[in-house]
Amino acid sequence: MDGSVTLSAAEEAQWISRAKEGDHAAFEAIYQQYERPIFQFIYRMVGNPEEALDLTQECFVRAYRALPSQRGELNLGGWLRRIAANLCLDTLRRRNRFRWLPWEHRSVHERSADLDNPEHAMLRIELRELIQQVLNEMHPRHRLVLLLREHEGLSTTEIAEILGISQGAVKSLLFRAREEFRTIYSQKEQAKAS
Amino acid sequence: MTSRACKSIRPLLSAYMDGELSPDDVARLQAHLAECADCRALLASYERMREQLHQLPTAPVPPTLHHEIRAAIEREQRRPRWLRLSVSPVAFAFALGLILMLLGTLLYAQALPPSIVSSEPAANATWPFYRPVTITFTKPMDEASVASHLRISPAGERERLPISWRGTTLVIGASSEQQASLLPDTIYTIAILHGARDRWGHELQQDWTLTFRTTSAIASAPTATSTPAPTETPAATTPQPSATANTTATPPPAASTATAVPPTAVAAASSPAPANPTPAPQQGHGQSAGSAAAPSPATTAQPPRSSSAGGTGTAGNSVPTSSAGSGTTAPAPAAATPPASPTPTPLSQPTATPSVVPSPTAPAAATPATTPTPQETPAPAATSTPAASPTPTPQPTPVTGAFAQVYWGDQQVQKLLGSPTGLAYTVAASELAFQRGVMLERIDTNTFYILKDDGSWVSLPAPTEQGDPASQAQPNLWIPGGKYGLVWKQQQLLDSIGYATEATPHVMAQGARVQPFEHGILILSDRGFVYMLLESGSWAQFPVSGS
Numbered sequence: 214m215d216g217s218v219t220l221s222a223a224e225e226a227q228w229i230s231r232a233k234e235g236d237h238a239a240f241e242a243i244y245q246q247y248e249r250p251i252f253q254f255i256y257r258m259v260g261n262p263e264e265a266l267d268l269t270q271e272c273f274v275r276a277y278r279a280l281p282s283q284r285g286e287l288n289l290g291g292w293l294r295r296i297a298a299n300l301c302l303d304t305l306r307r308r309n310r311f312r313w314l315p316w317e318h319r320s321v322h323e324r325s326a327d328l329d330n331p332e333h334a335m336l337r338i339e340l341r342e343l344i345q346q347v348l349n350e351m352h353p354r355h356r357l358v359l360l361l362r363e364h365e366g367l368s369t370t371e372i373a374e375i376l377g378i379s380q381g382a383v384k385s386l387l388f389r390a391r392e393e394f395r396t397i398y399s400q401k402e403q404a405k406a407s
Numbered sequence: 408m409t410s411r412a413c414k415s416i417r418p419l420l421s422a423y424m425d426g427e428l429s430p431d432d433v434a435r436l437q438a439h440l441a442e443c444a445d446c447r448a449l450l451a452s453y454e455r456m457r458e459q460l461h462q463l464p465t466a467p468v469p470p471t472l473h474h475e476i477r478a479a480i481e482r483e484q485r486r487p488r489w490l491r492l493s494v495s496p497v498a499f500a501f502a503l504g505l506i507l508m509l510l511g512t513l514l515y516a517q518a519l520p521p522s523i524v525s526s527e528p529a530a531n532a533t534w535p536f537y538r539p540v541t542i543t544f545t546k547p548m549d550e551a552s553v554a555s556h557l558r559i560s561p562a563g564e565r566e567r568l569p570i571s572w573r574g575t576t577l578v579i580g581a582s583s584e585q586q587a588s589l590l591p592d593t594i595y596t597i598a599i600l601h602g603a604r605d606r607w608g609h610e611l612q613q614d615w616t617l618t619f620r621t622t623s624a625i626a627s628a629p630t631a632t633s634t635p636a637p638t639e640t641p642a643a644t645t646p647q648p649s650a651t652a653n654t655t656a657t658p659p660p661a662a663s664t665a666t667a668v669p670p671t672a673v674a675a676a677s678s679p680a681p682a683n684p685t686p687a688p689q690q691g692h693g694q695s696a697g698s699a700a701a702p703s704p705a706t707t708a709q710p711p712r713s714s715s716a717g718g719t720g721t722a723g724n725s726v727p728t729s730s731a732g733s734g735t736t737a738p739a740p741a742a743a744t745p746p747a748s749p750t751p752t753p754l755s756q757p758t759a760t761p762s763v764v765p766s767p768t769a770p771a772a773a774t775p776a777t778t779p780t781p782q783e784t785p786a787p788a789a790t791s792t793p794a795a796s797p798t799p800t801p802q803p804t805p806v807t808g809a810f811a812q813v814y815w816g817d818q819q820v821q822k823l824l825g826s827p828t829g830l831a832y833t834v835a836a837s838e839l840a841f842q843r844g845v846m847l848e849r850i851d852t853n854t855f856y857i858l859k860d861d862g863s864w865v866s867l868p869a870p871t872e873q874g875d876p877a878s879q880a881q882p883n884l885w886i887p888g889g890k891y892g893l894v895w896k897q898q899q900l901l902d903s904i905g906y907a908t909e910a911t912p913h914v915m916a917q918g919a920r921v922q923p924f925e926h927g928i929l930i931l932s933d934r935g936f937v938y939m940l941l942e943s944g945s946w947a948q949f950p951v952s953g954s
Contacts, residue, residue, distance in 0.1 A: 369425060
């Protein structure tokens with residue numbers, strides 16, 4: 214079911230207020246809109262599809278519990294990511310070691326393109342593996358901020374809101390995250406070369 | 408390139424990537440980049456990183472995602488609202504278990520009746536008179552209920568001594584506002600009657616009493632004096648040396664330690680009720696505040712005791728002979744042993760053997776042995792009794808009220824007293840508490856009763872003259888005045904019952920109730936005690952409630 218729905222801001226506000234009043238259909242419309250991006254985000258953070266599925270469910274259950282007590286205008290996407298981010302950080306904290314599973318799944322689109330040039334496809338896969346390993350070894354908080362910025366495309370302001378920190382702190386975190394990524398990446402490349 | 412310049416520029420690169428730099432910073436950065444190959448390379452690596460991250464494949468979304476979320480939400484909807492806590496089930500169960508356990512122990516503890524764990528001093532101990540007494544309960548008590556079930560002898564002490572609580576501990580003699588010393592060289596009996604309730608309404612199952620003696624104010628002074636005489640410990644069964652009973656004033660040397668005050672034969676009563684002359688304020692020394700009463704005693708020389716026989720009699724003498732031996736009737740254990748018999752037990756075991764004594768019923772036998780100056784009409788009640796015909800008809804004469812509590816509540820008492828020989832009646836009376844005894848005056852028969860802590864009692868005709876007014880001997884201690892004073896001096900009672908603990912006699916506003924029995928008499932003082940006077944010459948007191 215590829216039935217992701219796209220709601221306008223006004224529609225979304227309407228759904229939110231109805232969901233707050235206990236309208237289950239309204240809440241379903243909400244998770245229908247956000248379940249995929251949230252799953253993707255969580256998957257990137259934990260690297261395990263089964264765990265990502267569980268955490269996505271948990272994320273929406275928490276949202277369902279907390280929605281009635283939300284006051285004022287709600288940035289739904291940011292709010293859901295915030296819940297997801299906290300869930301992921303909690304999960305990663307509980308796991309002593311972050312196990313990043315190799316990416317076995319590729320989109321249909323990717324696969325068809327790769328069919329044309331198997332060699333090129335092989336290289337791309339290797340590079341992605343490398344990047345994922347780098348992400349894997351990063352500090353979870355650095356990984357989170359980097360993913361929110363580079364993968365989710367969120368602004369510093371949005372990230373600050375999600376993480377509950379100042380914009381200055383986000384900039385500083387981003388700088389350190391990039392430095393960490395670059396350092397680990399070059400170490401990996403050197404190791405591969407030698 | 409200067410590494411210093413690079414260091415200051417590099418943090419800007421990240422913000423530059425995000426378009427978060429001010430135009431000035433952008434210009435500065437671009438100027439640096441134009442010159443610095445390293446920083447250009449760094450920027451390039453950042454851009455590459457971005458590209459690589461963008462190229463990460465989107466994760467395949469499980470086809471069941473939507474359904475699984477819906478199922479999870481539906482499960483959540485089915486949970487009771489109050490359970491929708493973000494607490495893990497384990498933590499929740501643990502907390503619940505803990506709460507239930509606490510609740511269980513609390514309820515269990517609450518359901519138990521209260522009792523008394525300990526007291527300071529312990530029974531029969533000698534206690535520094537300047538230290539407060541503490542009584543610890545097993546659980547928090549209803550303070551008002553305990554206060555109304557508290558009796559302290561000597562009389563007047565219940566009103567004088569401040570009372571306070573420290574948790575489950577009752578403190579007698581000190582409160583947050585004031586502290587008052589106990590009376591020196593005095594035998595105290597503290598009773599907490601059954602019926603005192605805890606905070607949950609459970610009642611103390613039985614009466615609790617504590618008897619102890621306070622130290623003398625003069626360190627070296629020999630303590631404890633008491634009549635050598637009758638020495639009848641309440642428990643003593645033997646045919647009382649009633650004869651000796653009268654000898655009141657001839658004291659053998661005293662044991663300076665704890666005296667044996669049979670629990671039963673405690674003297675002086677104190678009423679829980681107000682309405683009686685506060686001993687304190689009178690006579691100058693404001694002992695109520697405790698200050699005067701306190702440990703200054705040493706300075707105030709204790710009046711010389713009438714040390715007749717080179718010493719003072721102690722309760723000790725009460726023991727040996729009579730009591731120990733013939734323990735037929737009296738199970739009362741403690742009483743027999745000389746020192747320190749008192750134990751926290753109900754005051755109820757005096758035994759006695761019939762003998763000639765001032766029993767109301769036997770008026771004819773003018774208080775033979777017992778009274779020192781007998782003659783007259785020592786036997787009070789009987790004659791004057793209105794209704795009750797002195798004929799010992801064992802007809803069922805009712806025993807009611809406070810007397811019923813004492814009489815019907817204790818078979819031993821029934822055995823000692825025999826059957827009632829007349830109805831209870833009211834007489835005009837007063838009483839005066841002493842350190843180791845109490846004196847009662849019956850106006851109707853012009854009789855004085857002297858009840859000593861050694862368990863013996865005597866009666867005397869009241870003198871006709873008036874006597875001097877009372878004077879203070881020590882803080883909180885008086886040389887009695889009026890007729891009481893005359894009897895006290897005449898009989899040299901200082902050695903046996905000590906000084907009065909109140910300045911003026913307590914006149915019983917409603918009179919005293921009196922009921923005659925075959926072998927004795929019951930007298931109810933409005934201070935919350937029933938005195939049982941037996942022909943044998945022994946007596947006992949019973950704290951009663953609701954007198």
